[in-house]
Each structure stands twice: as structure tokens, then as C-alpha cells.
Amino acid sequence: MAADYRTPDRLLPAAAEEPVAPPGPPPKPVLSVPAVPAATHDGLRFWQYMLAGSVAGVVEHTVMFPVDTLKTHMQAGALPCRPALSLGAALRNAVAGEGGALALYRGLPAMALGAGPAHAVYFTVYEFAKSALTDRFGPNNPAAHAASGVLATVASDAVFTPMDTVKQRLQLTSSPYTGVRHCIRTVLRDEGLGAFFVSYRTTVVMNAPYTAVHFATYEAAKRMLGDMAADEESLAVHATAGAAAGALAAAVTTPLDVVKTQLQCQGVCGCERFSSSSIGDVFRTIIKRDGYSGLMRGWKPRMLFHAPAAAICWSTYEASKSFFERFNEERRK
Numbered sequence: 001m002a003a004d005y006r007t008p009d010r011l012l013p014a015a016a017e018e019p020v021a022p023p024g025p026p027p028k029p030v031l032s033v034p035a036v037p038a039a040t041h042d043g044l045r046f047w048q049y050m051l052a053g054s055v056a057g058v059v060e061h062t063v064m065f066p067v068d069t070l071k072t073h074m075q076a077g078a079l080p081c082r083p084a085l086s087l088g089a090a091l092r093n094a095v096a097g098e099g100g101a102l103a104l105y106r107g108l109p110a111m112a113l114g115a116g117p118a119h120a121v122y123f124t125v126y127e128f129a130k131s132a133l134t135d136r137f138g139p140n141n142p143a144a145h146a147a148s149g150v151l152a153t154v155a156s157d158a159v160f161t162p163m164d165t166v167k168q169r170l171q172l173t174s175s176p177y178t179g180v181r182h183c184i185r186t187v188l189r190d191e192g193l194g195a196f197f198v199s200y201r202t203t204v205v206m207n208a209p210y211t212a213v214h215f216a217t218y219e220a221a222k223r224m225l226g227d228m229a230a231d232e233e234s235l236a237v238h239a240t241a242g243a244a245a246g247a248l249a250a251a252v253t254t255p256l257d258v259v260k261t262q263l264q265c266q267g268v269c270g271c272e273r274f275s276s277s278s279i280g281d282v283f284r285t286i287i288k289r290d291g292y293s294g295l296m297r298g299w300k301p302r303m304l305f306h307a308p309a310a311a312i313c314w315s316t317y318e319a320s321k322s323f324f325e326r327f328n329e330e331r332r333k
Contacts, residue, residue: 055317061115064308073090073171074090074297114163119156122156158200161196165199168265169265202263206257213245221244221245235318238318243307246309250306258296
């Protein structure tokens with residue numbers, strides 16, 4: 001099965017065949033250190049595998065960035081006298097100000113700065129944790145894989161959350177920040193370092209059920225599509241299954257995404273500031289102010305983002321792997 005960009009199979013060193021000892025006395029030991037084969041998976045070295053996933057993540061978020069901007073506009077806390085935005089109203093609101101349609105891409109550099117390193121950290125932590133846990137509990141242990149994924153998510157979210165906060169603030173209409181550097185300096189000066197991590201706990205809590213729903217749906221959809229397709233491992237099967245999984249997981253975890261967005265954008269452009277960063281307190285505040293429907297703000301653009309984003313990510317990931325496979329073949333000639 002092809003590996004998902006968020007949960008790769010374990011990178012194993014190329015297996016070396018055990019030499020058959022010839023009859024007679026044992027040979028004298030040779031004072032030399034045997035070469036250790038490079039870790040590979042599907043013909044890729046470890047750094048190539050990481051880079052393929054990082055490129056896929058950056059391309060995915062870049063292509064779908066305008067939809068993510070609309071989601072931020074819909075989810076950010078509005079003043080009590082201002083009604084919640086619909087998808088069409090969010091689009092009109094986003095392009096009405098300075099910059100026009102280009103305003104949909106405000107915050108893109110912050111996303112790019114965060115997505116690449118976050119994916120690299122995810123792969124590194126995942127593989128080290130998976131290697132250690134499977135050595136202890138045995139290969140193909142679901143609990144070991146799940147624990148490795150949790151550790152990788154906690155680490156990668158710690159890298160991405162600060163830049164995600166900058167991105168969200170830059171996406172808002174009439175954002176007071178002129179760019180990534182200005183936003184970072186202003187937030188550090190006025191709110192302190194903790195403001196970049198105020199949504200970190202919510203992000204981690206959100207990604208746990210997102211991952212569970214995503215992979216359960218992905219595997220089920222892949223099996224169903226594989227029964228109808230000639231090649232179960234074809235790019236079309238992976239992309240379609242990934243799109244279905246991304247859409248459903250996005251819908252299920254929208255309430256936590258609303259909490260994350262409002263924590264990251266609090267106090268900016270009229271957004272309400274919360275007295276506590278507790279997930280429960282923010283939930284209660286949103287329900288009291290907007291009703292239970294307020295927890296589902298932005299579910300349409302969130303699904304519209306994650307469905308094609310998963311397909312784009314799979315396509316880019318497989319294309320990157322193919323490039324590195326050809327590159328390695330040329331190097332071996």
C-alpha cells in the first residue's frame with residue numbers, strides 16, 4: 001500500500017542476505033567495519049521521503065489557500081451586532097478591500113514557512129518513535145503506530161502553530177499587520193510569546209480525532225474503490241479515497257477548528273478576546289453568543305478545502321516519489 005504523506009510506512013534498511021558459512025574451520029576475523037545500507041522505502045532514501053511529503057504539504061496548502069482564507073473569515077469571532085458570514089458573504093468581504101482577489105492569498109508566506117518544517121519534523125519524530133516502539137512491542141503493532149502518530153503530531157503542531165497563528169491574523173479583512181515579520185514583531189511586543197501557542201492545545205486535541213476519522217474512512221474507501229478499479233494502488237484510487245476521508249474528517253472536527261481560529265484571532269479586527277484559553281470555556285462562550293450553530297462555522301469551506309487538498313497532496317507526493325526514484329536509478333547507472 002502506498003504510504004500516506006502524514007503516516008509513512010516504516011523506513012527499513014535494505015535487507016542483506018546471510019552468507020552461508022563454508023565447511024571447515026571458521027575464517028579469521030577481518031578488522032573492518034561493514035558498510036551500513038542507507039534506509040530506504042519504495043526505493044527512496046530517508047531525506048527524499050521526508051522532502052516528498054514536505055513538498056506535497058506545501059503544494060496542497062498553497063493551491064487551496066483561498067478556500068482556507070474564506071474559512072478563517074467565517075470562523076473568526078464577530079461582534080455581537082455583526083451577523084455570521086455565509087460562504088458568499090465571506091468571499092465578497094475578503095475581496096472588497098485593498099488588493100481585491102489577491103487578498104485571498106494574504107498570509108501565504110507564513111503558511112509556507114510553517115508547513116515545510118512541520119512536515120519534516122513529523123516524519124522525523126514518527127520514524128524514530130515508530131522504530132523504538134515496534135522494536136519493543138513487535139512490528140505491525142497498531143498501538144505502537146498510534147502512539148508514534150500522536151508523538152509526531154504533538155511535535156509537528158508545535159512547529160506549525162506559531163506560523164498558523166500569523167497566517168490566520170493576516171487573512172482577516174483590514175488586518176493591522178503588513179506582513180509576516182511585522183505581525184511577529186507586533187504580537188511579541190504586545191501579547192508576548194505565549195500568543196503564538198494559545199491554540200496549540202486545541203490544535204493537538206483536534207488532530208487526534210481528525211487522524212482517526214481520516215484513516216478509518218480512507219482505508220474503507222480504498223477497499224471499496226479497489227474492488228471496482230483494475231489497480232487498487234492507482235493514483236486515482238488513492239486520490240479519491242483521500243478526498244473522501246479528508247472531507248468527512250474535516251466536517252467532524254469543525255467545532256474544534258472554530259475554537260482554534262477564534263483563539264488565534266482574538267483581539268484582532270474586532271474579534272472577541274477570551275478570558276481563558278480553555279477549550280471548554282471557549283466552547284461555552286461561542287454557544288452562549290452564537291448558539292450551537294456557531295460551532296459549525298466554516299464547515300463548507302473546510303470540507304471544500306480538505307477534499308481536493310488530500311487529492312492534490314497524494315498526487316504531488318506520488319509525483320515527488322517518482323522523481324526521486326528516477327533520480328536514484330540514474331545515480332546507480
